[in-house]
Amino acid sequence: MEENTRPLILITNDDSIDAPGIHHLAESVRSMGDIYIVAPEDPRSGQSSALSVATPLRITERPSDKEGVRIFTVNGTPVDCVKLAMHAIVPRKPDIVLSGINHGSNSSVNITYSGTMGAVLEGCMLGIPAIGFSLLHHSIKADFTFCTAFVAAITSKVLAEGLPQHVCLNVNIPAKVRPEGIKVCRAAKGHWTDEYKRYLDPSGVPFYWLTGHFINEEPDADDTDEYWLNCRYVTVVPVTPDQTATASFKSITAMFEE
Amino acid sequence: MEENTRPLILITNDDSIDAPGIHHLAESVRSMGDIYIVAPEDPRSGQSSALSVATPLRITERPSDKEGVRIFTVNGTPVDCVKLAMHAIVPRKPDIVLSGINHGSNSSVNITYSGTMGAVLEGCMLGIPAIGFSLLHHSIKADFTFCTAFVAAITSKVLAEGLPQHVCLNVNIPAKVRPEGIKVCRAAKGHWTDEYKRYLDPSGVPFYWLTGHFINEEPDADDTDEYWLNCRYVTVVPVTPDQTATASFKSITAMFEE
Numbered sequence: 149m150e151e152n153t154r155p156l157i158l159i160t161n162d163d164s165i166d167a168p169g170i171h172h173l174a175e176s177v178r179s180m181g182d183i184y185i186v187a188p189e190d191p192r193s194g195q196s197s198a199l200s201v202a203t204p205l206r207i208t209e210r211p212s213d214k215e216g217v218r219i220f221t222v223n224g225t226p227v228d229c230v231k232l233a234m235h236a237i238v239p240r241k242p243d244i245v246l247s248g249i250n251h252g253s254n255s256s257v258n259i260t261y262s263g264t265m266g267a268v269l270e271g272c273m274l275g276i277p278a279i280g281f282s283l284l285h286h287s288i289k290a291d292f293t294f295c296t297a298f299v300a301a302i303t304s305k306v307l308a309e310g311l312p313q314h315v316c317l318n319v320n321i322p323a324k325v326r327p328e329g330i331k332v333c334r335a336a337k338g339h340w341t342d343e344y345k346r347y348l349d350p351s352g353v354p355f356y357w358l359t360g361h362f363i364n365e366e367p368d369a370d371d372t373d374e375y376w377l378n379c380r381y382v383t384v385v386p387v388t389p390d391q392t393a394t395a396s397f398k399s400i401t402a403m404f405e406e
Numbered sequence: 407m408e409e410n411t412r413p414l415i416l417i418t419n420d421d422s423i424d425a426p427g428i429h430h431l432a433e434s435v436r437s438m439g440d441i442y443i444v445a446p447e448d449p450r451s452g453q454s455s456a457l458s459v460a461t462p463l464r465i466t467e468r469p470s471d472k473e474g475v476r477i478f479t480v481n482g483t484p485v486d487c488v489k490l491a492m493h494a495i496v497p498r499k500p501d502i503v504l505s506g507i508n509h510g511s512n513s514s515v516n517i518t519y520s521g522t523m524g525a526v527l528e529g530c531m532l533g534i535p536a537i538g539f540s541l542l543h544h545s546i547k548a549d550f551t552f553c554t555a556f557v558a559a560i561t562s563k564v565l566a567e568g569l570p571q572h573v574c575l576n577v578n579i580p581a582k583v584r585p586e587g588i589k590v591c592r593a594a595k596g597h598w599t600d601e602y603k604r605y606l607d608p609s610g611v612p613f614y615w616l617t618g619h620f621i622n623e624e625p626d627a628d629d630t631d632e633y634w635l636n637c638r639y640v641t642v643v644p645v646t647p648d649q650t651a652t653a654s655f656k657s658i659t660a661m662f663e664e
Contacts, residue, residue, distance in 0.1 A: 197454035197518045198483075204605070204613040225456075227519075232614060235602045257531055260455045260647055261485075273515055273597050305661055312654045314595065332659040334650040337572065339531050344493045347462070355462040356490060386651040386658040389518055392592040393646035396570045400644040401590040403563055 154216075155181030155307055158242035158271070160229045161250065162192045162263025165210070165221045169249035172292040173281060174217060176299040177246065180307060182216050184242070186233040188263075189221035193252075195263035197270065200224045205232055226267035234274065244307055245271030248281035249299065251290050255282075255320045255373040256336040256364065259387065265318055269389045272316035277306050279316065284377060285323035295321050298330065298382045318385040322377050331381040336372035337365045412474075413439030413565055416500035416529070418487040419508065420450045420521025423468070423479050427507035430550040431539060432475060434557040438565060439501065440474050444491040446521075447479035451510075453521035455528065458482045463490055484525035492532065502565055503529030506539035506577075507557065509548055513540075513578045513631040514594040514622065517645065523576055527647045530574035535564050537574065542635060543581035553579050556588065556640045576643040580635055589639040594630035595623045 157177055161170040165187040174183050189208070205228055210219040220237055222229045230245060247267040254262040264280045271278030281299055283290055302319060311317065318335070321327065343360035364374045373383040393400075415435055419428040423445040432441050447466070463486055468477040478495055480487045488503060505525040512520040522538045529536030539557055541548055560577060569575065576593070579585065601618035622632045631641040651658075 191460065194457045194459040195454075196456045196485075196524065198456035198521075199452045199454075199519055199616060201452040201616055202449065204615050205602075206611070206613050227454075228616075231598075231601050231616075236604070236614065257647065259649060260527060260531070261457055263456075266454065269518060273518070275597075302662065309661060312651075312657055315651045315654045315658070317658070330662045332655065332662055334652070334655075335648060337648065339533075340489075343489050344463075346494070353464070355464050356494065357462050358457060358459055358486075358489075384658065384662050386654045387649045388651035388654075389515065389649070390593060390595065391517060391645045391647070391649060393570075393573045393644040394592070396573045396644045396646075397590065397592075399570055400573070400575070400642065403567060404560065404588045404590055404642050 155243040156238060156240060157181045157183050157244055157246060158233055158238060159183060159185045159246045160187050160226050160267045161248055162188065162195055162226045163251050164188050164191045167251060169251050169292060172295060173246055173249045173299060176296045177303045178214065178217065180304060184233065184238050185217065185219045186229045186237055187221060188226060188229060189223050192225050192263045194261050195225045195266060196261050197227050197266040198225045199227045207232065207236060226263040227270045230267050230270040242276055245276050245278040246303060249292055249295055250282035251288060252286040253282055253284045253320055254280060254318060255377055256338045259318055259335060268316045272314065273389050277311040279303065279306060279319060281319045283321045283323055290323065294326050298327060314388055314390060315386050318387050320373060320377055320383045322380050325380050327382045328380045330384055331376040332384045333371055333373050333376050335385050336374035338363050413501040414496060414498060415439045415441050415502055415504060416491055416496060417441060417443045417504045418445050418484050418525045419506055420446065420453055420484045421509050422446050422449045425509060427509050427550060430553060431504055431507045431557060434554045435561045436472065436475065438562060442491065442496050443475065443477045444487045444495055445479060446484060446487060447481050450483050450521045452519050453483045453524060454519050455485050455524040456483045457485045465490065465494060484521040485528045488525050488528040500534055502561065503534050503536040504561060507550055507553055508540035509546060510544040511540055511542045511578055512538060512576060513635055513641065514596040517576055517593060526574045530572065531647050535569040537561065537564060537577060539577045541579045541581055548581065552584050556585060572646050572648060573644050576645050578631060578635055578641045580638050583638050585640045586638045588642055589634040590642045591629055591631050591634050593643050594632035596621050
């Protein structure tokens with residue numbers, strides 16, 4: 149029996165196995181290798197790098213009608229999917245981890261909350277090249293047509309050349325337009341504001357539901373993902389799991405050690 | 407009526423309002439300001455920066471027997487607690503956000519999964535100095551005696567001097583010893599391995615439960631939190647929410663733009 153030398157591609161997301169985005173992603177890279185889709189069985193948006201510590205996880209295989217594509221669901225978060233896929237599903241270490249295509253932006257600080265990017269960071273920490281893809285359109289009916297060529301080109305390049313150690317990619321794709329091209333840029337600094345809608349339940353007790361809008365703290369900067377998405381470019385932000393604030397090392401050391 | 411000029415201290419955690427660690431934290435800093443404890447009503451370890459997007463949140467005030475301390479619970483994650491506290495609980499912008507004291511280490515890559523640090527990053531993104539405290543002992547009965555002086559000293563210093571913009575602190579405290587002092591250091595690179603225990607349910611269907619052990623990828627480095635915790639020091643890692651991998655900017659740009 150010959151050894152299988154086709155790349156092994158592990159695909160996950162946070163919108164669940166039922167979101168069209170993940171199937172667009174798989175289809176865009178299907179010719180490049182053997183595909184294992186391992187995705188949450190329910191939507192897990194906003195799950196960041198959360199993992200299930202207090203509940204058991206199950207794996208369920210679903211039928212696949214595509215050659216070279218196997219499909220599994222896990223009753224957990226995107227990070228659970230990557231960890232459990234590595235432990236119990238994939239036959240060898242994947243050559244690449246892909247996450248998405250997310251229905252909605254993961255630019256700027258949204259990476260912090262994003263389950264899509266949680267899975268990507270997990271792949272990266274396991275030493276596997278990893279890329280998250282997000283389309284700037286929340287709808288379940290979002291049109292992924294213009295994504296295909298960019299997803300394929302970026303994935304193919306990373307499969308061929310790899311990524312630096314401890315670096316993964318956060319790719320955002322403008323919606324409803326043919327992108328002008330690709331820009332490598334940094335994540336804009338920003339935050340969310342006016343974050344809850346207040347209701348009264350039938351007994352008159354208040355409850356709150358997350359909402360709010362995003363504030364770009366650097367609207368004039370021309371080197372951020374927000375800026376280039378606005379110019380209709382696909383943005384590629386190199387991302388590291390290591391959050392040590394190296395630039396402030398001296399000042400913090402002066403505060404606490406001297 | 408005089409304006410209240412005492413600092414406002416917002417305290418949360420991920421082990422829930424019932425964990426001793428959060429009450430030790432509050433007691434350690436009580437003399438420094440007015441305390442608002444806003445904590446998850448249930449344990450939320452490993453929740454990272456997860457937020458509740460699809461469920462309503464409730465706030466419940468609990469009686470407090472300490473002057474200057476108010477206590478609230480939220481049926482959500484640590485990040486939900488900070489966001490909702492800002493929106494609907496605290497009377498003004500807090501002067502500092504404190505999280506912990508976590509029952510267990512948040513050194514190295516554990517910051518990625520930590521709900522304790524999720525809350526700290528959230529405070530930081532809102533422009534508030536923020537510190538996470540963790541004791542290297544998982545037990546609910548952990549002894550926090552040696553924490554008090556370090557928690558007080560670090561908090562007091564940050565209240566007086568602030569922190570650089572977009573920088574927060576991840577403080578880990580060795581267990582069962584009087585620490586030798588404080589070291590400012592970087593997060594060790596590492597990962598978890600052998601991560602699941604496999605079971606069979608009564609029908610013979612497998613399920614999996616998270617476990618595993620931590621691998622320090624840099625056991626010989628003498629500038630990491632793992633190294634200094636091993637030397638019985640309290641470690642202070644300056645942390646930034648911005649995960650852009652600045653050092654790899656050139657190589658990634660060469661891959662995709664040229």
